[in-house]
Amino acid sequence: MSLEKHSADVGVTEDGVDYDELEALLGERVIDRETHLNAEGFVVRPDEVEGTLELLREEAGFDHLSMVTAQDYPDRYESIYHLTKYDDRTQEVSVVVPTDPENPTSESAASVYKTAEWHEREAYDLVGVDYENHPDLRRILLPETWQGHPLSSDYDQDKPQLVTLDEHVNPLAESSKDSESDTMFLNIGPHHPATHGVLHVKAVLDGEQVADVEPDIGYLHRCEEQMAQQGTYRHQIMPYPDRWDYSSAGLLNEWAYARVAEDLNDIEVPEYAQIVRTMGAELCRIAAHMLALGTFCLDIYGDFTAIFMYAMRDREKVQNILEDLTGQRMMFNYFRLGGVVWDLPEPREEFFAKIRDFIDDLPETLEEYHDLITGNEIFQTRTINTGVLEPEVAKQYGCTGPVARGSGVDYDLRRDDPYGYYDELDWDVVTEDGCDNFARLLVRMREVEESAKIISQCVDLLEDWPEDERNIQSNVPRTLKPDPDTEVYRAVEGAKGELGIYIRSDGTDKPGRFKIRSPCFNNLHSLEAMAEGEYVPDLVAALGSLDVILGEVDR
């Protein structure tokens, strides 16, 4: 191995990753190699996880732990760490950790990647793998009293369960031994207007300042992964992505499933359909960001004020367009594997005119928002320099999307790992260096402008598309049965960030394992880093600026 090489560049080549070099770097630790469709996987022993991941991060520059997937096979439990780089998304590697079925224990990665903490808790909760040295291995989505691990194969779904309605205890109490502790414990949620759904934030206050905060999630855990594992690839899974991020980001989510399933089954998508997809997805992004903006201001101003109504008005316009396109207001179910379900509505001129009107009005609308929101002194005082998230911290927590870009992390899958029609169009990735609540809001507002740019280019293209070349779907077999044990992890840029799906096929027409990497899950984890030392209203603002959708956090 050449020592003069820059330390974080091991294995970097012009066109991808040199896996042999990585294997040499890891040396003895690698006991086997697996090929997944997206990347090579190195199989390591359960007691080598920490060392392996640390080497990969420090020496090879894999600083982004996208997701941890756990699953059980007849003969073993397995955890897969999906690694990639913030600087170059196309470089990926997986670390596969098999453990024995009787006593599934493997080493935790939480000391290397902060984000692994939550992912491993989830893996423990749903699949039942035990992670050694994990700082706080508890259930995360299901209630503490739950019996069994629902995504493991020996789970009996008909067993009765008990759920308690406990008062919550002061989590700092044990650290200060006297009974008269200086801190106060405050529950926020799960029913609270500032939590954006059913989130429970356990906050410990020292005076007025937040000493400790722990989001307690799982109040909307709708078993999405189980639902997807029970559906057939061709039609039965597509409706569910709409319901992960339900802030009208439906088409973006559908794309996540479409992309992974198309890669898994080797399906081409006609160019025309790609443009329709791109246009629809960006309309969804606008709708989602409008909601984020409206509810963020709701958090800051504390009432259903004009700004919320303005944002809803503009969402209403986008939803009308999307309704024309897909036939539904929210749960579009518009994508199909290999394309979309139907062509643009007739008369096309009217539809295009409607989009154009919306796009033309948008600069003025955004000007209004800037007058109302970003120009407001009180708003600035409330948001600038509150909820600070440094870029390195954001990377540790695996933050993506507007949250990462608001911290200056230039990471956008539409550009870094191109799919659809994005690389043919002219647009920019928006970043802000503020690292605070204000920056995240600005990123969203500027992204709306970029989306509008993309949409208008798509409209131009679609308008001139020859009538006999409007292929909305390619030929897809009625039943899809990928080869057994094909594994793939693919992600798209959802409204909140990297939305990825891992699928392992078991040779049937349903996925053997379907794991969702939701951006909100990682983003919400970073709340503890943003809120500590802040006041409660700033905690609420920070939560609002993260723009979490609980349906996607809990899945």
Next chain:
Amino acid sequence: MSNEPRENIHGSTDPQTKTREARTGPGLDNRFNSKLREAFGSSPFILTKFDKFMNWVRGSSMFMLQFGIACCSIEMMHTYAVKHDLDRFGSGVPRASPRQADVMIVPGTIVSKFAPRMKRVYDQMPEPKFVVNMGSCAISGGPFQEGYNVIKGAEEVIPVDIHVPGCPPRPEALVYGVVKLQERIANGESSPVTVKPYELEQFGDLERDELVEKLADDIDEDTLVMRYNWADSP
């Protein structure tokens, strides 16, 4: 003594005036006039049953609990917002606290961890209270019905008056559901409570079976618990 009538305080001895003009006196503006008021003429009284009047009042000013669960709550927000404007129907005052609300719209999937919390919020609302189920999930578990964690409808937990189907229902559908509820309340129709017994139980009161024995060491006897018998739910 305070319980004895006092001489210096007594009702007006002026003769009853015969007309409204005479009673209100000159110089008052007529902003309080209405066609209905004119029709009543000199005797502005209506006779009705107290219950009927109260039902009309209840149906005409409903305070909604600001309660979002899942996808449906986005459509619920649209129902409150500019285009659909639920407030037009006298039923769109969102209250953040259950203690100030009398209608709960259940907009979304209820899962095992959330059900006891939702029940607690419902219990905190003052009587009389009404529940509108919004969307398939709140009705039956909807697309997630087969999930290991999903309650098969809000009626497993709290009594429900109106079901609005859809996934999610459009704002128009929710408006229709709420107006129907108002109509029923105004007519004094209350829905029979068709729920299974939904009270939270104390852990100590539970029948001792395998599960209870297993958890006995971890859970205090007085702790409130909700027991899900998944095999028996519909």
